[in-house]
Every structure is written in structure tokens, then in C-alpha cells.
Amino acid sequence: MPRLRSILSLILVLVTTLLVSCSSPQAAVxxxxxxxxxxxxxxxxxxxxxxxxRMSELQTLIAKxxxxxxxxxxxxxxxxLRKDMLALSRSLLPKDQKQATEVAKEVFSHFERLDxxxxxxxxxxxxxxxxxxxxxxxxxxxxxxxxx
Ligand code: ZN
Numbered sequence: 832m833p834r835l836r837s838i839l840s841l842i843l844v845l846v847t848t849l850l851v852s853c854s855s856p857q858a859a860v861x862x863x864x865x866x867x868x869x870x871x872x873x874x875x876x877x878x879x880x881x882x883x884x885r886m887s888e889l890q891t892l893i894a895k896x897x898x899x900x901x902x903x904x905x906x907x908x909x910x911x912l913r914k915d916m917l918a919l920s921r922s923l924l925p926k927d928q929k930q931a932t933e934v935a936k937e938v939f940s941h942f943e944r945l946d947x948x949x950x951x952x953x954x955x956x957x958x959x960x961x962x963x964x965x966x967x968x969x970x971x972x973x974x975x976x977x978x979x
Contacts, residue, residue: 860925864976875919876975882912883968886961893957898949901957905946913939916971923974931974937967 864872885908892901916938920931941964948956 862924862926864924866978869976869978872919872922872975873978875915875922876972878915879912879919880972882909883972885909886965886968890961893945893949893954893961896952896954898952901949902946905942905949909942912942919975927974931971934967934971934974938964938971941967 885904889901889904889909892898892904913935916935917932920928920935923931941960945957945960945964948954948960
């Protein structure tokens, strides 16, 4: 049955071709930021950088042991930081998302401990948590691609 054999081999070729094309990566996950994406991220990062600019204000309040104003700053102007940082993390490339989310959560946990220290008027803990928050804050900002 030469005819059937050639049909079978033809089918085999088709199946093999199909399998190879299926196993090759289709729409590849992007690994670099397109210029439009970078521009969009600058808009998202702006309110976060504004808060970063006010960290020295918080530092002064801690140094002066002005716990009431320190607490007001954390709960007021700094209040949207969590939402803004997590939204920005989700806008990053998959390879950066997880790290950005983790670093953002670090920042909040330091702010929470700083807030608790402010309420119990513990300067030492407040200063340590402030420094840690600042370090993680900058680590977060370093993950965001900058417009060249
Ligand atoms: Zn930390």
C-alpha cells in the first residue's frame, strides 16, 4: 500500500510541524520597557517621589520628638503611598513586579513600626525604622525605569 504509506508519512510531517510550532514560544513576555511605557511610569511614580521628598520633614519631626505631627504626616500625606506603590509595582514588567511588591511591603512594615514607635514615644525605634524605611524606599525607586 504505497499510497497509504505516503499519506501516513505526510500526516506525520504535519503533526511534527504542528508540535514544533506549538512548543516554540509564541508572544514572548517583554523583557525591556518601551519608551511609551517608561513615560507612563513617570506619571505613576510622581506622587511617590513627592512623598520621598517629604521624608526629611518626617526625619525632623522624629528628631524633635514631635510625635503628634509625625503621626499626622504618616497617616495624612503618606497615607496613599501603599496604594500608589502597589499600583506602580503592578505596572512593571513581570520580571520586576515581584521584587517591587516585596520592597513596597517592606516600606509599609517600617512605617507601621515607626507609627507604633511614635505612639509610644520611642525615639530609638522610630529612628531605626525611619532609616530602614528610607533604604527600602530608595530601593523601590531604583527599580523604576527612568526616562532617558
Ligand atoms: Zn526593610
